[in-house]
Amino acid sequence: MTKIGIIKEGKIPIDRRVPLTPQQAKYVKDNFDVEVVVQTSDIRCFSDDDYRNADLPIVDSVEDCDIILGVKEVPIDKLIPNKTHFFFSHTIKKQDYNRDLLRSILNKKIRLIDWETLTNENGNRIIAFGRWAGIVGAYNGIWTYGKRYNLFTLRRAHECFDYEDLKTEFKKIKLPNIKIALTGGGRVAKGAMEVLLGAGISQVTPHDFLTQRFDEPVFTQLNSRDYNKRRAGGDFLRNEFYKSPEQYEGDFLKYTRVTDLLIACAFWDPAAPVLFHREDIIKDDFDIKVIADITCDIEGSIPSTKKPSTIDDPIYDYNPTDDEIEQALTDEGNITVMAVDNLPCELPRDASESFGNELVNNVIPHLLGGDEKGVIQRATITNAGHLTEKYSYLQDYVDGK
Structure with missing residues (x-):
């Protein structure tokens, strides 16, 4: 047997x-x-x-x-x-x-x-544990933003008994009219969207996200076609992108100019374009202040993800000028990064x-x-x-x- x-x-x-x-x-x-x-x-x-x-x-x-x-x-x-x-x-x-x-x-x-x-x-x-990575990762992203700007205090996900208990924290979330960009369309992204919608954050189209101002916090969900384009020109072809990502180049910078919080949920192929480079971060029109990198690809598609963080110590600052990690919440010029690499473990049951x-x-x-x-x-x-x-x-x- x-x-x-x-x-x-x-x-x-x-x-x-x-x-x-x-x-x-x-x-x-x-x-x-x-x-x-x-x-x-x-x-x-x-x-x-x-x-x-x-x-x-x-x-x-x-x-x-x-x-x-x-x-x-x-x-x-x-x-x-x-x-x-x-x-x-x-x-x-x-x-x-x-x-x-x-x-x-x-x-x-x-x-x-x-x-x-x-x-x-x-x-x-x-x-997969993807849905739960998305749920905890998005919650941690909001927790991080609230902590950076002293907006509200939430229990950590691992301090909640289960998901139902965690959802009771949503009513404490009071965000200004920020813009949240969420990459990906799979299980992780769907889990993250559960939290954003559950917290009363409205979803808008990528076009409106780029072109309109809002008097409430909003998020947009971005698929690969929204931030990659063919090097040779022409339409984005999904199957071609996944089979031959080297034929594409990144087109994400237009979002970095209007995004306050990035929640990265998209699987990244090392042959595919990165979202942005360190050199992009130090430009005046780069607006992202907090990154919840659920994918946690070290030095992958997001240059500020230089190491994983832990449940006990979930955030750190990235100093783009010196390309170095610093203690969390120490300088307004830094990006605050949440890159816990075992997010589902915060809601283990x-x-x-x-x-x-x-x-x-x-x-x-x-x-x-x-x-x-x-x-x-x-x-x-x-x-x-x-x-x-x-x-x-x-x-x-x-x-x-």
Whole structure:
């Protein structure tokens, strides 16, 4: 019988989320003819007793499990050789800081399946925390703006019991007639829009955002076509942009001249244009004062995102003149950056419940049922000490080139 283990999260800073809630784990055990055990943990948003009460064994080690489920990167010394590991590895963009992690996974002959790479036949992701990243990220963006200008005081998201509790804070939000630009159109952006609309902030079109003045706070949602244009001229072609982003150049600066708060939710391909450069920030017509970078691509599409921030220390200032990070809220000429890289962890119960539902419905049946549609195969990055064909492009990254 296949044995599945839910691992204790080992990454620092700690992450309180789980891939399966107690009731979801019990459902998997009862309906898929597998054994499910839970490694003891004192940090989860659901306690060991919650899992015990769902008839699930609490164990010290998951080394005898066939499939190991986690959320964040597993510390190298906690990787179990010759097993199937599921977690967010943050390696598929060749992230330097996880090169040694991928090398160890290969050396230990681990079958790595990354949550981020699980897709349907159309290439759309089937499991993600994106909505919750958007919800917490937008809330944190508003919290940051209020803090920078001493406008109001909100509880932090992680101080709220759950999303319903967090929504009771919306009535405290009193913004002046600022303009908020939100990039992206996927789960993250939709989650962010939930908060903006819930806080009573009106949505306007990109055209009106650029050309009109308002006597209330407003936001606009920008898709790729709104801030990228073909180098050769002509119409923006969405499929072409995603397949060949190098054929496009950025056209975001027109928004930086009228935006007060930027909430960045759009996935960024390193081959695609950046939103703006440091040189743009120091020009007189650059108006953005606060950036909530939910994407948190370090030195990616937004030059002020030079490091991730943490739940305990969520903001820092970016000094564009010297291209340096400074203490938060120290100089009006700086940009205040919120770049927490584990935002869903601020609402861990809601985020885990949502993620687990997608895992049970969209992944487990393929994992334990033959994978006829290739869902697991497409998502497998490493197997038996080698990169799979789809991810062979990572070989030079592994080799340190």
